[in-house]
Amino acid sequence: MTPFKLTDELVLEIQLLIDNQKDAELLSLLEEVHYADVAEIINELNPEEATYLIKLLDSDQTSDVLTELDEDVRERILNKLSAKEIAGELEELDTDDAADIVAELPNEIIQEVISEIEDREHAKDIVDLLRYDVNSAGGLMAKELVKVNENWNVLTCVKEMRTQAENVTRVHSIYVVDDEDKLKGRLSLKDLLTTATTTHIKDVYIPKVDSVNVNEKPEEVAKIMSKYDLEAIPVVDEIGRLVGRITIDDIVDVIKEEADKDYQMAAGISQGVEADDSIWELTRARLPWLFLGLLGGVCAAAIMGGFEDLISQHALLFFFTPLIAAMAGNVGVQSSAIIVQGLANDDLKGSISQRLIKEMLLAALNGVILALVLLFFTWIWQGSFITSLAISVSLIAVIIVAGIIGTFTPLFLHKRGIDPAIATGPFITTSNDIFGILIYFTIAKMLLGI
Structure with a gap:
């Protein structure tokens, strides 16, 4: 795969296609471009051009694009979208990314956007995440995960997992809970495949599982995941109930932000700023x-x-x-x-x-x-x-x-x-x-x- 390289010529070409409303050519040009690269392109466009492109592309692509944009660019684009259009983008995102975007919206339209989300369970999860401090594991986690009850047998477990997996981008782990949703352990996929269908999950699951509390600082979560080489870690509330999970991509962002902050502080800059700030x-x-x-x-x-x-x-x-x-x-x-x-x-x-x-x-x-x-x-x-x-x-x-x-x-x-x-x-x-x-x-x- 050839690494994407943003050039002035490409940006100019896209601007001309937008000015002339050559939608088919735009779609063809960007069809195979990764969403992170599309975001890089949009960062170079003016707000009107950026909004035009966002509305042109499918929501399943532009939703991911929005998460990769510079915050000020994303803010300008969202200001030009209706509540229904924003809700359409949020429906395609994992709950943690959707909650991050909702948190950036003006207070007066948040309720309107939430009410426009057709998937009420998705909307409920987003609202639930908004109540957590942004500087905590709760504010970092996503609701999407696969969990099974310890009292299910293997056959029931597989059926339930198929339903849950439809809403999970990547299944890192299978978590085991009791009837009160308290985290009990994790389930090995190998054990699941090699065990009789009538066997109960409580007889085969692994009781040892690393987890973090919803109030844990993101930096501490990063240390735990780094120390134990985890791709994902479950998050539990104050009474041990499983409420979400944090994946490695979120932790990479935490590490990068912390490194940027420490670098700026070491250079004598007292608060987070970027080169394009005033x-x-x-x-x-x-x-x-x-x-x-x-x-x-x-x-x-x-x-x-x-x-x-x-x-x-x-x-x-x-x-x-x-x-x-x-x-x-x-x-x-x-x-x-x-x-x-x-x-x-x-x-x-x-x-x-x-x-x-x-x-x-x-x-x-x-x-x-x-x-x-x-x-x-x-x-x-x-x-x-x-x-x-x-x-x-x-x-x-x-x-x-x-x-x-x-x-x-x-x-x-x-x-x-x-x-x-x-x-x-x-x-x-x-x-x-x-x-x-x-x-x-x-x-x-x-x-x-x-």
Whole structure:
């Protein structure tokens, strides 16, 4: 299969066909195009062209297209569709995707759209999903699944599964429940096929099954599914009743969103934004951390001002200030990045004190190696051993302190319920710059006897 490549020529061709209302040619051109690629095309069209294309294509294709569109593009298209047309698209979607789209609609038309959905059971499931927090397993799950009662025999089980499977895109697992819909276990397809038709399900099902509560955070669900290599996981309510399932495609979206958020936070962007957002939105996201950097720079300048006599007598110290600040920031970011990654993957071992001691020893080793190189270079360059020694010893101390700060900060934030990813951005860099410069000039002053 040749990977789809969106070109300006293709977009222009589609725009011309829409302008001239060449519906047959449009349908022929897009007949074999995957819905995700159709969404990529629609993202490049204006709202009128996008809406025309959505109305032209069959609902079984455009419903999936809607889930792949950029949120602002989807909003503009939905605003141009009637409640009945939106309902027609929702009928073709799994309940989790349908609920996500309904949640984006203006409050005044949600009820109207729901009432237009002909499949009342589908509408009921969508409404049920809307009551869950979007940042929970309940808000992530879909209602479509295959479940069987432990008291059924194999023959009844197969008949019921055939009916249920009509509404399920992919059958990952067969879940077993009791008469109160409480999750009991899972059923192996092999056992089902090799067991006598009169055998009861409770005699053959596997009682061990991983599940999550409706209130579980999506990030925790992702950890569980990743750890146990699950393609789907059942969701239960507060009393253990099976209410839905989460599939791997939803978890991939969670992981991507979390990675994007952490990357932006590490780069000093305080809220989720995209390149196409307005200048005002981008400014609001960036300015707080830029202001922090400005404040850090002012503090560093003030610290250096307190050592004016030292700098005037040993001007060489001034030239190495950027190096000290950069090393402090780099070591801090390295240390915090490792801790944040460990917290995200839930694989940090040992106590905080053990982690700090290990990081301090690692920083000391790296600091000594780098300081020896710097000592040799500075001594050869300037010929002043005592000044070179002061700079090198300061570098060791700065690296050790930066490593400790970079380790302790994300652990502290995590304990306080604050996203530790904040510690990989300008926050840790700025704080280490300030501490680094203060330590640098303090040690230099002590060793040079001023």
